[in-house]
Amino acid sequence: MRQVNEIRLKSLVDGLAYAESYPRNYELVRRGSTAHLRVRGTLMSDDWFYWSASTYRSLSRALEEARLDDQIRRIVLSINSPGGEVDGLFECGRSILETRKEKPVLALIEGMGCSAAYLVAACCSKVVATPYSEVGSCGVQAEVVDWSGWEEKTGIISRIFHSRNAQKKNLDPSTEEGAKAIQERIDYAEAGYFEMVAEGRGMDSDTCMERFGHGAVLKVEEALEAGMIDAIQTIDEAVETFEADEPQDIQNINSSPLGSEGVGGEMDQNTGAGASQDQIRREAAAAERQRIRALEGLRDDATAAIIDRAIEDGSSVADVAEDLIEAMRKDNEHLRAEIAKIRPIAEQAAVQTDVAGMPASAELDAYRKGDAAAREINEEIAKVNGKEIR
Numbered sequence: 001m002r003q004v005n006e007i008r009l010k011s012l013v014d015g016l017a018y019a020e021s022y023p024r025n026y027e028l029v030r031r032g033s034t035a036h037l038r039v040r041g042t043l044m045s046d047d048w049f050y051w052s053a054s055t056y057r058s059l060s061r062a063l064e065e066a067r068l069d070d071q072i073r074r075i076v077l078s079i080n081s082p083g084g085e086v087d088g089l090f091e092c093g094r095s096i097l098e099t100r101k102e103k104p105v106l107a108l109i110e111g112m113g114c115s116a117a118y119l120v121a122a123c124c125s126k127v128v129a130t131p132y133s134e135v136g137s138c139g140v141q142a143e144v145v146d147w148s149g150w151e152e153k154t155g156i157i158s159r160i161f162h163s164r165n166a167q168k169k170n171l172d173p174s175t176e177e178g179a180k181a182i183q184e185r186i187d188y189a190e191a192g193y194f195e196m197v198a199e200g201r202g203m204d205s206d207t208c209m210e211r212f213g214h215g216a217v218l219k220v221e222e223a224l225e226a227g228m229i230d231a232i233q234t235i236d237e238a239v240e241t242f243e244a245d246e247p248q249d250i251q252n253i254n255s256s257p258l259g260s261e262g263v264g265g266e267m268d269q270n271t272g273a274g275a276s277q278d279q280i281r282r283e284a285a286a287a288e289r290q291r292i293r294a295l296e297g298l299r300d301d302a303t304a305a306i307i308d309r310a311i312e313d314g315s316s317v318a319d320v321a322e323d324l325i326e327a328m329r330k331d332n333e334h335l336r337a338e339i340a341k342i343r344p345i346a347e348q349a350a351v352q353t354d355v356a357g358m359p360a361s362a363e364l365d366a367y368r369k370g371d372a373a374a375r376e377i378n379e380e381i382a383k384v385n386g387k388e389i390r
Helices: 002-021 056-068 089-099 116-122 148-154 176-201 205-211 220-226 235-244 248-255 277-296 304-313 321-356 362-386
Strands: 029-031 034-040 074-081 105-114 126-129 134-136 217-219
Touching (some): 056 089, 056 277, 074 116, 074 235, 089 116, 089 176, 105 116, 105 235, 116 134, 126 220, 176 205, 217 220, 277 304, 304 321
Parallel strands (some): 074 105, 105 126, 105 134
Antiparallel strands (some): 134 217
């Protein structure tokens, strides 16, 4: 069983390594002072197994990277997506709304910007669609598969039993009560959808519900007339216009260092700094985000509790360095104990192989593989020992 688990673990590690090397759609590309992010395919909540699709979490991380980079003044989201999951969508939309407070964000729809993808676009500072693109499909839908006919033909009977206080758990969608419960859930999600779209577009949600197609996919001319987009342009035209129209105050915020004359222009008599209060707050917010990113970079199973406490109480990496080192040391001791269990097996396999010229049995063949597992654990210890605390 140990050998089987080791093989499974190695397969998982290999898979994750492949995922890390896979060209991801959310990868940030810098062109001058503009960051470009691609939003493609069905949008998913997380990126553990959706290696070739855009995900909300990865998009939010890339936006954060662009927001923290002082060399980046503006962000372009290149969108071609039919939509995706509700889970994670609103958090991603909120991250875009927060990002555009500091740096302008252009949504450039190249093909499709529908459903969840349209909400992502609507949260940007400006929405442009290329000619012949499609925009809309606003709203939420849920699909329920009814297997009852197939089960009846095959003789399968499904019965669901609920505990005493969970009579409304997983209601049968074929019943009136079950259908009503599903409808209430998707209506609740739709209300959140239009509230966020309305916030992004500077409208009220009732206007968005009335004008934005009632779930239909609109041609760009129709979307422009409804107020869903701001312009119809080619890709080059959209980017050139976006860069040329950059607000002056955004340029000052991103190019003026703290302590020189910034937005507002007047010197602060108490601090001697020329930065406005808004700029000071932005600098403080950026410093806080950098603190959290530095801590999160050291998170693993051994350090998770320490990282959580540090984030909550405002500590820096330096403040908790000793605790982190101690946690890693204990984790090393655990790995060494595992090696101690594997080494005798590997050594016995090696001896038998030298004597007989080949493993005496399938069991000894597994022992030989145990030697490889021991080397892998030694490599992991070396990695942990080499992790630098900053």
